[in-house]
Amino acid sequence: MVRTRGLGRALGVGRGDRDDFDDAPQRRRPTASARRQRVAVTADHIDESVIPAPDVQDDPMEVPAAVEDIPADTSAEAAEDQPQGFPGGPSGPSVLTVYADHVACSVWTGEERLELKLSSHGRKVHSLGRPVPAIEGLIAGTGLSPLIACSIDTGDRGLLSAFVERWHRETSSFHLPVGELTITLDDVSSLLHLPVIGDLHAFEPLHLDDAVQMLVDLLMVSPESARAETVQCRRLYVRLQWVHDIYQCRCQAGHWTAAARAYLLHLLGCTLFANKSATNFHVVYLEALRDLSKTERYAWGVATLVHMYD
Structure with a gap:
């Protein structure tokens, strides 16, 4: 049995994390049925x-x-x-515990809701392009090459918004008129062509000094540059554009292993582990790229599903 714990704890998030609703207005349940x-x-x-x-x-x-x-x-x-429930919603909040903060409650009561912000890193992936010939073998050996072609620049905003509004974090499923629908490991394997069987990297929480040292050792940047970047991005994060520049510098210097790590880190930050910021991502993912000969052993499809659920 593979280990499936550590990623959410390393990032400081989990199912109890409610930062997605910090900006949303608080909802009140009906006082009586x-x-x-x-x-x-x-x-x-x-x-x-x-x-x-x-x-x-x-x-x-x-x-x-x-x-x-x-x-x-x-x-x-x-x-x-008797449970008061919600108009048009669950009769009891024992399962959908945050339904009062869900957009579905606003839709039913006719309240105005904020416009959904959609972000895509497709252009960032395309601007970086395919890996240079010197590192093509390293990239292909990790099993992450399919991610290069999986991003899209634009999509049907209405369709995406409808699916997002049907998603419930408590059940990790879409609540549709035909029933519940969830994303499975087979879906991840079929769509992203990533392995769903294998080892799962045990991510450990990082201290700022550990994150800086990891950037110095694995990307061959100066301690001053690494620390300045983490301070600018609020401690344990770096910008996608900064990693893009590091990749080009390592290619020019002929440091191919560091260039391959920078390329893969940028690719993971744009696809599997993207977040709401749309500009930066967590440094902890670099640890999984320390030994590129072991990267292909990891069940990246499982990590993708865990990250999405968290």
Whole structure:
């Protein structure tokens, strides 16, 4: 059994991470269901004049039958116990725990939602081009060559937006009118042509000094340049353009192994491990490129699915 833990912890993210919703307005759940409102109205508007008053000479513990047949308090308590749910959504939030912050709730209530921002690194991959002949063998040996041709420059924004709005993080699936649909390892293998069987690299959390030293050792940059880049990108991140420039410099100097690492790091940052910034990515992925002879053993398809779910 391969190890599947470490990537989310190394990046400092996980299923509990809710940074995707930091900029979204907070939603309020409905205070009561329609059924509860109906019960409350019925109970509050009973005409007491139609209820015969008990005879004072009778037993004070005896209650008229007409009064016993009006379970006002019981109905209200039963309505309280029932899950309130969401209009047009789940009746109980036990599974879709963040449904109140989901765009589907805004769509149903008619609230205005922010425009979806779509980013593509296809042009960045095309501008870098195919690897120079001196490192073609190294790149092909890693099994990551199919990623060079998998990026697109543009797409159907409406279609992509519709799928994103149907995605729920709690279940890692699309909730469609025909049922639930999820992305499987077979889909990753068929679309990206990446291995889904093999070893999974055990990523460990990085300290800033460790990240700088890794850039110095594996990309052959100066400590000053590496530290300045990490400081500019807020510690453990580097820019795609910076790695692009490093690749060209290593090719000009004839440092082919470092050039191959820079090329692959840029490729991974544009495809498998892209993030919302659209400009930079985490340094931790460089560790998987330390020994290029072992890179092909990794189950990159599994890492892709784990990164997407996190």
